[in-house]
Amino acid sequence: MQAIRSVIENFRASEMFHNYRRNASAVAGSGILAFFLFVVVFGPSLVAQNPYDIASLDLLDSYKPPAWMAGGDPRYLLGTDGQGRDILAGIIYGCRISLFIGLSGMFCSSVLGTLLGLLAGYYGGRLDSIIMRIADIQLSFPSMLIALFLMSAFKTGIDKILIALTAVGWVIYARTVRGSTLSEKQKEYVQAAVVAGLPNRKIILRHVLPNVLTPLIVVATIQVGSFILIEASLSFLGVGVPVTKPSLGLLIKNGFDVLFSGLWWTSVFPGAFIMLLVFGINLFGDFLRDELNPRLK
């Protein structure tokens, strides 16, 4: 208990916390993220309908406008879609799927990329040139195109999206980590570990790894946002999540089909939520970038 309290005290007294409180966009960004955390954790218990339980849907309620408009139903705050699904409930469940994909995609790419970067930087030689050559070729293609191409081969599925996102996301970690590993390798503490006879595996994981992680924090934060956008685009094109697990992007696609009939609420609200979510992530990422970049200090 005492230990936890002192950690909190230390954090409250730290420069980072001081800067955070003075930075309006950092506070706004973390506020938005806290809101989404709340939505993702408690949202499903706050809405009456489980949008993917067919028994709870009523076709008579289809295409109801938002509650405050003429013809709106107070049970459906943001209106309903063609199957009588509550848009708000769809958004809440969609946020979970979008965030899950963004976070786990980031996790998989960072683990793979960091590992490859460490190996390339530490061992050098042939392994290094193979990994970096692949990275170079891949970097000359937009990640959206690579992901689209992979998904066109896989068709739909959350697991397949994660594979596609990992395949496009690892490069940036590998390059960053390789660069820092090269410079860490020259430092005395690594050479001391080598002289002390530690096995390479231990040197890499215990000594080099902790010292190359800081620059990755910003990359990882921003990547969650960009992955959410890529996933939304893929789902919009019909090669993303399966229809049984609609993310925010798939909700927008469903809304697009009826947009020309003037049923705007089916696509406006899911899109606004994606925008807010990614905006929050980017605001916070911007703060972290300024905070963790030693050149700006």
Add this chain to the structure above:
Amino acid sequence: MAGYLIKRILQMMGVLWVVSVVVFVMMSFTGDPTFMMVPLDSTEEEIAQARALLGLDKPFIVQYGIFLGNVLKGDFGRSFVFRQPAMRLIIERMPATMEMVLVAMAIAVVLAIPLGVFAGAYPQRPASRGIMVGSLLGISLPSFWVGMMLIFVLAVRFHLLPSSGRGPTEVFLGMKLSILTADGWRHIILPAVTLSFASLAILLRITRAGMMEVMKQDFIKFARAKGATFGSVLFKHALKNTLIPVVTIFGLQLGDLIAFATITETIFAWPGMGKLLIDSIYMTDRPVIVVYLMFVAFIFVVINFTVDVVYTVIDPRIKLR
């Protein structure tokens, strides 16, 4: 220079070869396209016959060998769906995509550079902070959603602009272009604006970051001290020294725009090569997918090469090696 060119061309061939292998391997996971080609009531025999006709009964490595041999002869295969050479289909649709991408890029550059210079030169002003928040919002927007909102407000609600198609085109140098007719411009505005959003935001931010670093340097103070006007300091001295990262990002963004054009073209029913790709993905039209990706890879390699050449123009100290 000749040595450099030869080296780059060899590299390009290498990249295109790698792309063709990767694409071919991945496409073999997509399942058997024969079923997309034959009528639903075909017998087993007919299906086998069609498969043999398409060459899909041969082992994978043989299929690839035939493809590569044909490519070297200039034959990129025929679309399963359109029964036309895949390359011709793509080339036919390329001008539509390219004019949209170029108009989008022009919008992005014309707005991003002055705004970025301003935000970098006066980082503390409220207007600069507004620009930065706006650009962050631009990065956070799903571009297809922006397009839909534009369609809803400007086309569905107020009937100001058309929401789909290219409108009338005029033939120029053998290419059909919309930007040569007034009505074509009305059609191109919405897709191009939609496409330009993200690039505008990114170019703006990179310009600002570069400006902020350059403005602190001594040669800027010196230029001011010798009496150069502020405008000339900003655009001649400072901007020129921030151009290298801007041009790099410009090249990358051009690639991104071609990729994202697939989505924009789908929303606006713009008959470009991106829409062709999406349609081919739906119909498992393998030859078109393969040739599209190789063609786009070729465009990217050319863009990268051009960017490298432009570096030497901006900064004569850089040598092509």
